[in-house]
Amino acid sequence: MQAGPRLRLPPVRLILQVWPLALLVVAGVAVRLSKGAGVADAYAALSRPFWPGPAQGEWVKQAQRLEDQTRLRQLTADNQRLRQLLQLRSQSGNELLAPVISRDPGGWWQQLVIGQGSIQGVRPGDPVVAPGGLVGRVASVTPTTASVALLTDRSSHVGVWVARTQQHGLLTGLGSNRPVLRFLDKDPGVRPGDVVVTSPASTLVPANISVGVIQSVNGMASPAPEAVVQLSARAGAVDWVRVLMRPGRP
Amino acid sequence: MSSLALRGWYPATGLLVPLLTLASPGFLKLGDAGPAWAVLWLLPWALVDGARSGVLAGLLLGLVLDGLHLGPISQIPALMLLGWWWGRMGRKGLPIERSFSLGLLALLGSAFVGLTLILQLAVVGELQGPVLYTWLGQTLLTALLAPMVCSLQLLLWRQQVSGGRR
Structure with missing residues (x-):
């Protein structure tokens, strides 16, 4: 086998x-x-030792910034076009650059004096913007100067809103460095860090100009909550401001 | 005795008050408040030139300063009263020359101006914020500057007034 x-x-x-x-x-x-x-x-x-240096990274950041600026311009143009379609007040008129010739951000009066006046077309009520955002409104004018009541002045009352929660309020100066934001709603739902901008409903200032950041919220305030706002533009340090001359004037 | 108010450019030195108030030099600030330049000018003026001139100078300074500042509150009543008080003080008793006396008078004057502003703020319902710090800062700064500034003005102006007490 x-x-x-x-x-x-x-x-x-x-x-x-x-x-x-x-x-x-x-x-x-x-x-x-x-x-x-x-x-x-x-x-x-x-x-890793041979990776591209920081210069190339900076180029990329610059390109990103350029892209952001272009996008911002496009969005601004879109916003103006849509506001015109909705027949809302135009967001911007002419702008005028003005030097700050006197400043008194503290003390009894919170004001700036700028070196442009009625001859250049500045009128009481015109909003004044510095690097960082809104600083105040023109309170009085002379032929070549204008006094600006800062947002911190006791006479200042500006309509603003918190863009994240879309809650409106009235920003009121207290004579200190930080104005208080008095909300209209009992439950605004805001928190420290929220950005405050001018209200689209305001008839005094153009909409969506940066104002500041909420520093603290007092939910126990009556009749509605209040928030202390840290302003984004430092009026005590600016040398030049922009006067937003409101359109539709003679 | 001739009046300072009628002498050439001496009244024009009062223009320095609004100019210095507008210039508001940052190194001369305490707690965001500058000195009361009006008090620093009015004190020697009234001491040398009398109550009537002091009241008039206080009125004029107050009008100019109120025009430069925003809001409803005014410095006119306080400055007029101070001009009257210091004017009477300068014409009665011994002449006030010592630095301590000038500093004390400026301290009282600045404190009085601040108090009237606080009262007015309370009346119009805007008494909020750090008014106490502003009041204290301005009063102390004015009192510190007065011995230097007012002594010099007193010296210059008393030399110009014929028959003035030295």
Whole structure:
């Protein structure tokens, strides 16, 4: 009787020779399935000294800023077009650059005197903007100067809103560095850090000019909550301001 | 005895008060409040030139300063009263020359001006914010400057007034 073919195991010697190669193959498969994990990381670690310098990163940031500015201009144009369609008040008229020739942000009166007056077309009530946002409104004019009542002045009352929650309120000066925002709603839902801008419903100032940031909220105030606002434009430090001359005047 | 008010450019020195108020130099501030320049000018003026001239000078200064400032509150009543008080004081008794006396009078004057402003703010319902710090800062700063500024003015103006007491 003839015996069948015998199952022959590979010799131990062969296995000892091949197992490193097999391990490499397994590792290769793992790299393949993980989309290059390990290899790319190792390359990144090794090549880090040769990565692009900060200059190229700055170029990218500049390009990003340019893109943001372009987008902002586009959105502003869209906003004006839509407001015209809705027959709302125009957001901007002429602007006039004016030097600050006297400043008294503290003390009994909170005011600036700027070096442009009625000859240049400045009128009482015109909003005044500094780098950072709104600083106040023109209170009185002479032929070549104008007095600006700051947002911190006790006579200042400006309609604003918190854009995140769309809650309206009245920003009132207290004679201190930080005005108080008195909400109209009993539950405004605001929190410290929320940005305050001029209200679209305001007839005194153009809409959506940056005003400041809410610093603290007093929910117990009566009849409605109040918030202390840190102004974004520092009236005590600006040398030049922009007067937003309201349109539709003679 | 001739009046300072009738002498050439001396009344014109009062123009320095609104100019310095507008300039509002930052290094001369305490707690965001500058000195009461009107008090620093009016004190020696009234001491040298008498009560009537002091009241008139207080009125004129108050009118100009109220025109420069916003809001309904006024410095006119306080400055007129101070001009009258200091004018009477200058014409009665011994002449006031010592630095301490000038500083004390300026302190009282500035404190009085501040108090009238606080009272007016309370009347119009706008008494809020750090008025106490402003009041204290302005009063102290005015009192500190008065010995230097007022002494010099007193010296110059008394020399000009014929028959003035030295």
